[in-house]
Amino acid sequence: MRRDTKRPSGLRLWLRRRRGLVRPAIRVTVGFALLGVVVAGVSAFDPAGQLFQLGEGVSGAVSGVGLKVREVRIEGAENASLPVLRTATGVRVGDPILGFSPEAARDRLESLAWVESAEVERRLTGTVLVRVSERRPFAIWQNNGRFAVVDRAGRVIATDRLDAFGPLPLIVGAGAEKHAAALHDLLAQSPEVLVRTQALVRVGERRWNLHLHNGADVLLPEGEERPAIRRLAELQKQNALLDRPLAAVDLRLPDRLVLRQVSAPEPARPADIRRGSGRG
Template sequence: MFGLGALSIAAVCGVSLAALEPAGRFSWLNEGVAEIGAGFGLTVQEIVVRGQQNTPKELIRAAIGIRNGDPLLAFSPEAARQRLESIAWIESAEVQRNLSGNILVVVHERRPFAIWQHNNDFAVVDREGRVVSADTLDAFGPLPLLVGEGAHKNGAAVYDELKKAPEVLARTQALIYVSQRRWNLRLHNGTDILLPEGHEDAAIARLAELQKAQSLLDRPVVAIDMRLPDRLVVRQHPQPEQPATSPRGRGRG
């Protein structure tokens, strides 16, 4: 009963004052209504945040912008939602203000997908390529490594094809985007696999077959070029030069 009465008083005051004051004073009026509401006990009692895992808590607190004991009617759920969704980690947010004095915040975070290396910089990105963190890169477990300009926005499709070929994925250290057109796979043993532009799925499936039949990916080679449709070119490591031998001299009798 008390809460409803306070709300009614605040509402009546807001309507009557708004009818008398010019348009430029609405900000002042809102503050006055909030103070009246606070006088009748309409203050923030509890702030509940759900869904936070990777977003720094201090960023969420700053975006909410209110604390326990502050006037409840001075809080704008819509403004808080917009501030929350400006945080890189947060994809969307829901904010509710209840007359009981409780504020409920539900955040839906972006999921870390890969580590993107661009020049000498590293960052965690989601599947769409949005940078969500440039710190604590090892805090999310093993993530794919995408290298090169534009790799963060185009790597998800190639990685999904690699997941269909686990024997290839297990040997892949990095996905390298070349000239923003095509991909190379860098294996853990140092071998580079040059994939054909636009036909990565077929090339990866063929690699999986060759690995099962010939253990191709375990061979110590420099590169495997798959860009030609009718052939596969394997570049071997150069053979070390043999030392030159000189003829033995004849001893004197």
């Protein structure tokens, strides 16, 4: 008898029965591979996570693959406390890397006293990278018996370890923290005046006095600090005015200079001498 060549062999029948099982398995494998490519591509173009907003189902699937936080790296911190910065990020090692918001972390970091600006970068390798730019100490502000370190904008950034930031200008009085930077910049243009100035004192939250190292006070006119400081610098160069034993130099009037001499101590009276002579 002749064999029917069109009849499928046993091997072909076996493959046909299992074709429906092989194809779904291939589709699942390809699907996970494509998901990995999409995740990696979005991460490359969106390291901060601004566009990486996947649905809850996809996030759950990816977290199952093992995308966890392995490291929280902080760069740029000199004075800010590292534990405080780590707490402000709101993420810890072991958390799902897609389960936190870089934008919210940045906002929390920038609310800290020392942090001027922050960048938060999320990497699918498991690293959360935080870069902070700190506020720079400008002056020590004295007000109502309290001391604090402030930046040029007047923001308080520290209230302890005041001697840890090196020599800083001393500013005194309400409102001094907000306006002292501009006055200090003017004094920097007249170093012969700046080097003799111990403190910038805000008076009535409207004008300034310069308190000198020798105890004298220079009264500056309101809103006319620049010409007054220039005039004071010329007087110092020509007459060494700031090195004299003066109690005050009044520059508030543009057409005159008022000097107040240091009061001479009163001579001791005979009765005082007798009372003091018997003390040991």
